Amino acid sequence: MGEQWRLFRHEGIPVTTAEGLGLDDTLPWSVINKSSPPILHLYNFVSSAIVGKYQDITAALRLERCRAKGIEYNRRSTGGGTVIMGPTVVALGLGINVDYPGLKKGIGGVFESLAAVLIRTMDTLGVKAGFRPKNDIEVGGRKLAGLSAASEEGRALLFHTSLLVDFDVELMTEIMNTPVIKLQDKGYNCFSQRMTTINEQAGRSISMGEVMDAIQASFEEEFRITFRRDQPDENELETLRGFINNRYTKTDWIFSNRHPRARMGVGQIKTPGGLLEVYLSLSGSSIEHLLITGDFFSNSEYINRLENALKWTSALRENIIGNLESVWEDGAIHGVGMDSIVEAILKAKDSQVRL
Amino acid sequence: MADIKGYNMPDELYYHKENSWARVEGTKVTVGMSDLFQKEAGDIVFVDLPDEGDEVSQGEVCGKIQSRKWIGKLVSPVSGEILETNEDLDDDTGVINQDPYGKGWILKIEASDLESELGNLMQGQALVVFVEAELKRSEEEKSKAK
Numbered sequence: 001m002g003e004q005w006r007l008f009r010h011e012g013i014p015v016t017t018a019e020g021l022g023l024d025d026t027l028p029w030s031v032i033n034k035s036s037p038p039i040l041h042l043y044n045f046v047s048s049a050i051v052g053k054y055q056d057i058t059a060a061l062r063l064e065r066c067r068a069k070g071i072e073y074n075r076r077s078t079g080g081g082t083v084i085m086g087p088t089v090v091a092l093g094l095g096i097n098v099d100y101p102g103l104k105k106g107i108g109g110v111f112e113s114l115a116a117v118l119i120r121t122m123d124t125l126g127v128k129a130g131f132r133p134k135n136d137i138e139v140g141g142r143k144l145a146g147l148s149a150a151s152e153e154g155r156a157l158l159f160h161t162s163l164l165v166d167f168d169v170e171l172m173t174e175i176m177n178t179p180v181i182k183l184q185d186k187g188y189n190c191f192s193q194r195m196t197t198i199n200e201q202a203g204r205s206i207s208m209g210e211v212m213d214a215i216q217a218s219f220e221e222e223f224r225i226t227f228r229r230d231q232p233d234e235n236e237l238e239t240l241r242g243f244i245n246n247r248y249t250k251t252d253w254i255f256s257n258r259h260p261r262a263r264m265g266v267g268q269i270k271t272p273g274g275l276l277e278v279y280l281s282l283s284g285s286s287i288e289h290l291l292i293t294g295d296f297f298s299n300s301e302y303i304n305r306l307e308n309a310l311k312w313t314s315a316l317r318e319n320i321i322g323n324l325e326s327v328w329e330d331g332a333i334h335g336v337g338m339d340s341i342v343e344a345i346l347k348a349k350d351s352q353v354r355l
Numbered sequence: 356m357a358d359i360k361g362y363n364m365p366d367e368l369y370y371h372k373e374n375s376w377a378r379v380e381g382t383k384v385t386v387g388m389s390d391l392f393q394k395e396a397g398d399i400v401f402v403d404l405p406d407e408g409d410e411v412s413q414g415e416v417c418g419k420i421q422s423r424k425w426i427g428k429l430v431s432p433v434s435g436e437i438l439e440t441n442e443d444l445d446d447d448t449g450v451i452n453q454d455p456y457g458k459g460w461i462l463k464i465e466a467s468d469l470e471s472e473l474g475n476l477m478q479g480q481a482l483v484v485f486v487e488a489e490l491k492r493s494e495e496e497k498s499k500a501k
Contacts (some may be wrong), residue, residue, distance in 0.1 A: 054401045054421050080424035105493040106395045134397065135424045148424035187383045260401050260445075285447040286400035312423040313398040314449040 002038055007216065008045040011209055014087050017048045017074035018248035022198070022274035025077055026236050027095025028156035032164035032236065036099060040227065041093035042212045045085035048072035048219040049175055052080040052148065057255060059262035065175050075254050077247075078160045080135070080312075090211050094159040098151070102219060102223050108134055111147050113222075114159055118145060120218040121163075127201040132308055139162075141301025142196040156239065164197040165211055190291060193300045194307075197302060206265075207305030242299055260284025264315045273297065273335020280315075280348035287315050292341065298333040306341070315349055319340065359486045363390040365456055367475035371414070372485065373461055375431035376456070377476060381467060384433050387460045388420065388451060390487060396422035399448045402429070402461060404440040411437060411464065413472045420451075435466040450454070 008023065015023075018042055051057045057075060060082045064071050082238040085091060094114070095102060103194055104113045111268045117132040120146070122129035122137070130140040137145040150157045169191050199205055216227055232240060247253045263282045268275060275294035281289040287310050292303050313319055320342050328338050357366045364370065369377040372466035378385040393399065411417045411431040418429035440462045443450065451459035467473070477485055491492040 003444070051417075052424070053426055054403065077426075078424070079421045079426045084486075105489075107422065107427070108395070109493065111425075146424065150419075150426035151428045258403050260448075282403060284445070284447055286398065288400075290454065311398055313451070314400075314446075316449055319449065 002224040002226070004038050004226050004228050005219070005223075008039060008041040008043075008230060008232065009216075010041075011212065014046040015050070016046055016070045017050060017085075018244045019028040019240075020091060020093075021074060021076050022240050022243035022248050023052070023232065024093030024158060024160065025152075025241065025247070026240045027093055027228065028152035028158045029095075029239050030232075030236055031095045032095055032154040033153070033282050034290070036095070038046070038096040038225075040093065040216070041091075041095075041239050042215060043091050043093075044089065044208060045086050046072055047086040047171075048074065049082060049084055050076050050080050052149070052341075053077055054079065054143050054259045055081060055261070055288075056259045056332040060177055062177050066300050069171075069175070071175055073173075073250055073254070074294065075256060076148075076160060077152075078148040078150040078158060080146060083146070083162055083163060084172045084176070085121055085131040088164075088168075088208075090163040090165060090208060090215070092159075092161045092163070092215065094157075094166040095152075096159065098155050098157050100119065100223075107149075110157065110159070111135055112149060112218065114161070117215070117218045117222045117353060118147075118163070120145040120213045120222060120262055121211070122198070122201075124214040125198060125202055127198060127207060129201075132305075135312075136279050136308065138304075139196050142194055143304075144198065144201070151172055163215075164195070165206055165208065166199045167195070167197050169195070172264055173333060176252040190293070194304055260286070265348040265354040267344040267351065267354035269344045271296065271336045271340045273333060276336055276340055276344050278341070278344040278348045280345060280352070282315060282349065282352055285315055287311060287313055287320075287345075290345065292344075294336075296333055296336050298336075299308075302329070302332045310345070315345070317346060319332060357382050357482075359483050360490055362394065362486060363456075364482060364486065365467045366478070368374075368456070369432060369473060369478055370428055370482055370485075371430060371432040371476055373414075374427070375430050377471065378430040378456075378460075379473070382435075382466050383438065384435070384464045385460050386429075386432060386464060387455055388429070390455050391489070392427075393452045393455050395450050395458075396420070396425070396427065397452075398422060399451045402444050402448055402451070404429075404444070407437050407439060409437045411435065413475065415466075429461065431464065432467050433464055433466045433472050435464040437462055438465050439463040458459045470487060 279291040402423040
């Protein structure tokens, strides 16, 4: 039997964003300052929208709608984009030393190791999921979970993900501010074609407890460890209170202006295969999100793969070409060449406006 | 220019084990992230920089670097005062990937204790050993996972 990890598991009572994110930040602190073994935190948030550390929250969310609907919003300390959380989404925080045996090295390696745990979890629940490099868990090209991480104190790492057991797409389209939303009536379908849930894939209603049990068991098998149910001790509670009081309830943190400029644009091109449209969100000089659509013939799994290859990458022409080439299949989009997609993206970039 | 296992690690620079490099010109030190780092990280999408005038210590985290959904640390290779940060990174962080030792520099420091601190950084054979060990460790973990 391997090492015993600690498990903070909260079921039934959703936590506020300040409490959940504050406790997650305490995990790597404990690993370094208290020589704690790795700590897994499983829980649900209240209905909320959480942006990545370096996102412009005012550009990412329709804040007035969040307030009107009683949806909390906050900023996490790991990277990536906006996630919508709530009682049917399992939130996962993990504090671990980057040198922990069995955790692959490097940024890509860490994501691969933790993705393996989640794929095993899905398998237990009867869902055949796969890892879509570099950050997503997917089923048939539709995203089920996104992974994000941050190097924290010393050699400690904070890893975040959320697993969609069920999901309110309508709420998402209402409070998020992405190019997809600009499509109005198309917005709902765009999300539905690109995202999925555990319930949908398993074909049954799965409880939060069953998902958490499966996650626990998968960590145990993957890392050959056991868990001990635990709670934060006094020092950890004090640290948690510090994060809540000084970070997650502070306007300076939630509305931080330490982020790249957020912009959005649309590019349209007529191709032999039909009209090609690209809806683009830029974060500084990088593509944060994009949607490739139009009236050409292709399959959504392939389009999703193209989009994913470009997310969180440089928006320079040569980088766009390089990233597309890594997944491009001639003929997969009838009558649309790679050069047309590149041009549509660049056109969208040229037409960008501040969000 | 030194090529260590396919990574460009120029001889004249000093390297910190957290992948930052230091170019020393008198007491002024230019800092950036190594080719080893940028290749592993992939496209850099944001750099959270310290303010000019801030004091930093050797080994201290003085900034954060986001690549995809990972936020990594920018560790200062020397102690001193931040003199300047690279404003061009506001428009294009991709230069860290394209030209990590040139246009992709990140900040400049007026060093306060170079004499004793340079010895803590790596060059030459020590750097070769470090890079090889990092790559070996990565390969070992990959083969264990198979």
